[in-house]
Amino acid sequence: xxxxxxxxxxxxxxxxxxxxxxxxxxxxxxxxxxxxxxxxxxxxxxxxxxxxxxxxxxxxxxxxxxxxxxxxxxxxxxxxxxxxxxxxxxxxxxxxxxxxxxxxxxxxxxxx
Amino acid sequence: xxxxxxxxxxxxxxxxxxxxxxxxxxxxxxxxxxxxxxxxxxxxxxxxxxxxxxxxxxxxxxxxxxxxxxxxxxxxxxxxxxxxxxxxxxxxxxxxxxxxxxxxxxxxxxx
Numbered sequence: 773x774x775x776x777x778x779x780x781x782x783x784x785x786x787x788x789x790x791x792x793x794x795x796x797x798x799x800x801x802x803x804x805x806x807x808x809x810x811x812x813x814x815x816x817x818x819x820x821x822x823x824x825x826x827x828x829x830x831x832x833x834x835x836x837x838x839x840x841x842x843x844x845x846x847x848x849x850x851x852x853x854x855x856x857x858x859x860x861x862x863x864x865x866x867x868x869x870x871x872x873x874x875x876x877x878x879x880x881x882x883x884x
Numbered sequence: 885x886x887x888x889x890x891x892x893x894x895x896x897x898x899x900x901x902x903x904x905x906x907x908x909x910x911x912x913x914x915x916x917x918x919x920x921x922x923x924x925x926x927x928x929x930x931x932x933x934x935x936x937x938x939x940x941x942x943x944x945x946x947x948x949x950x951x952x953x954x955x956x957x958x959x960x961x962x963x964x965x966x967x968x969x970x971x972x973x974x975x976x977x978x979x980x981x982x983x984x985x986x987x988x989x990x991x992x993x994x995x
Contacts, residue, residue, distance in 0.1 A: 778927075805982070812893075813987055814888070814890075814986050814987040815928070815983075815985040817982050817984075830982065860925075862927050862928070872918065872930050872933060873930070875920075875927030875928050875929070877926055877927050878925065878927050880925070
C-alpha cells in the first residue's frame with residue numbers, strides 16, 4: 773500500500789527537550805512538506821523540500837529544523853526554541869512542484 | 885495577512901440538499917486551487933482541484949467553480965450525505981510549490 777506514514781501518533785515533550793517527528797512516504801514523490809494545525813486555524817507551512825538534500829523555510833519555521841537525506845524521509849525536529857509547540861503536525865508529499873499534496877494521518881504533540 | 889479566506893466557520897445542511905462552501909483569495913498570482921476534506925485527528929484528503937484557465941470542474945457529486953474576477957471559488961456538493969460531515973479546507977498555489985490554506989468550514993449534514 774502506497775502512502776505517507778507519520779509516527780508517533782501522539783508525542784509529549786518536556787520543557788527544554790528537542791523531539792523529532794517522523795514522516796516516511798513510499799509514493800516516490802519528490803516534494804515533501806510539514807504543516808502545523810492549531811484549533812480553529814488552517815494549516816500553516818513549516819518547511820518544505822522539493823528534492824533530496826534541499827529544503828526551504830515556510831511561513832513559521834522558527835523553532836523547527838528538518839533534514840532530507842533520503843527521498844522517502846523528511847523528519848521534523850521541534851526544538852526547545854519553539855515556545856508553543858502544542859499542535860497537530862501534518863506531513864505531506866507531492867509528485868512534483870505545484871501538484872496535489874497527499875497527507876499523512878498526523879502527529880499530535882503536547883507539552884508536559 | 886490571510887491570503888485565503890473561508891468566512892463561514894460552519895455550515896449545516898439537510899441530507900439530500902446542496903452544500904455550498906465558499907472561499908475568497910487576495911493574491912492574484914494564485915492560479916491553482918484545491919479543496920480538501922478533513923476528519924478530526926486525521927490528515928486532509930484531496931477532493932477536487934481547478935486551474936485558473938477553467939471556471940468549473942466536476943467530479944461526481946463535487947463541483948468547484950472559480951470566478952477569477954471576484955477572486956472567489958466555491959465547492960458544491962450535491963446531494964449532501966451524512967458522510968460528508970467534516971471540515972473542508974480550500975487551498976491555493978502560485979508559482980511556488982507551496983499551498984496556502986484557508987481556515988476551514990465545518991460542514992454538518994443532518995438527517
